[in-house]
Amino acid sequence: MVLFSCGTKTKEPAGGGKKRxxxxxxxxxxxxxxFSETIEVPGSVVANEVTEIHPEVSGRIVSLNVREGQYVGSGAVLAKIYDGDLQAQLRKLQSQLNTARLNENRAAQLLKIQGISKEEYDGTLLNVRNIEADMAIIRTDISRTVVRTPFSGKMGLKGISPGAYVTPASVIATINQTSTLKLDFSVPEKYTSRIYNGQIVTFTTDGNDREYAARVAATESNINETNRSLTIRGIVNGGTAGLVPGSFAKVKVQFSPKxxxxxxxxxxxxxxxxxxxxxxxxxxxxxxxxxxxxxxxxxxxxxxxxxxxxxxxxxxxxxxxxxxxxxxxxxxxxx
Structure with missing residues (x-):
């Protein structure tokens, strides 16, 4: 005997009826x-003033007084160029001037008694003035044979020796004014509006653990088109011991907090x-x-x-x- 069930099987909904x-x-x-943003950028320590010292005229060095690595005052004599020929020209002109003045005095006396015309007297006076002008030129040339420091500072290494023949292209030495030091650095273009004069930045140099401070004094008048950055110059505050012009600096710029x-x-x-x-x-x-x-x-x-x-x-x-x-x-x- 075969039995069949009359029950029906209920079909379950798809997914088991449960919602994920x-x-x-x-x-x-x-x-x-x-928040206060701080960026670190590279920079360089620079002297307040720095220049190469060149002679103004060509000639042979007869005296050299470059004190390498020493501090010197403004106007100190560094070198003397041979000026014997100029001194001879000056003596010759001096003799001519003495004679011209005698002639001018005689002509003045003759003019008083109407012995010569006013035009003749003016000729003798003009000769005196011309000789005096020539002597002034020679004296100026002689003064240019003396090489002096343009400002006080620390002398570098000399580039010539006594007896050398120099020209205006010759470098006698380099002088740095280190009583005040500057800091040059650049910031990306997007930060230019957040830099202002008087802003304080800090920096360190390689081989020196001391942290220095500098005050922003000026910015370049335009943004560098090559790297899209603005060059900034600051004045180093406080002591500058341990700083050497030309040193690489790691500069930290902290902006005003948000x-x-x-x-x-x-x-x-x-x-x-x-x-x-x-x-x-x-x-x-x-x-x-x-x-x-x-x-x-x-x-x-x-x-x-x-x-x-x-x-x-x-x-x-x-x-x-x-x-x-x-x-x-x-x-x-x-x-």
Whole structure:
């Protein structure tokens, strides 16, 4: 005997009748904070004044008084060029001047008694004036044979020896005025509006652990088109012991603090072809929002626009989240 059942089998809905719950993700609540940005750029220590010392005329060095590595005053004599020929010309002109003055005196006496015309007297006077002018020229040439320091400072190494024949192209020595030192450095174009005269920067040099300070005194009149940076010059404040002109410097520039800066963890940023985005949690819905970023460090990145205080951004499950997905905040990482 074969028995058959009269019961009917109920068909279960697809998916077992269970709705998939929203995935849990970690969130980061946006809060503003005070922040002062600091950048580090390369620079150079430079002397207040520096110049190569050249002779004004050609000739043989008969005296050399370059004190290498020593401090000298302004106008100190460094070298003397042979001027024997000029001295001879000066003596010759002096003799001519003495004779011309005698002739001028005689002509003046004759003019008083109308022995000569006024025109003849003027000729003798003109001769005196011409000789005096020639002597002034020779004296100027003689003074140019003496090489002096243009300002006080520290002498470098001499580039010539006594007896050498020099020309205006010859370098006798270099002098640096180190009583005041300057600091030259450059900042990227985007920071130019945040640099101002009187701003204090700090710097260090290789082989010296001391930190120095400098006050911004001037900026270049234009931005360098090659590297898009602005050259800045500062005056070193306080002691300059240990600093040598030409030294490489690591310059730290600290800008005025922002009172409402916004930072998010770097893993909250979603790179796109058109920029950067973050995922906002809005009423348990994932909303992709464009942002503009600023500076960053190893764990955080600044948001310049696109977020406000109180917003919640996702910091986990980002790769699996799509626009308008249902989400559930499981944990706030900054609370």
């Amino acid at each position: 719950p929203a995935p849990k993700v970690d969130g980061f609540v946006i809060k503003t904070e005070a 009172s409402n800066a916004i930072f998010v963890p770097t893993n909250a940023i979603v790179p796109t072809a058109k920029g950067k985005q973050v995922i906002l949690a809005v009423d348990s819905i994932a909303v992709f929002n464009n942002v503009e970023t600023g500076i960053r460090d190893s764990s955080r990145i600044e948001i310049l626009s696109g977020l406000k205080s109180g917003d919640t951004v996702l910091v986990s499950g980002i790769m699996a989240t799509k626009p308008n997905d249902k989400i559930a905040i499981g944990r706030i990482v900054n609370q």
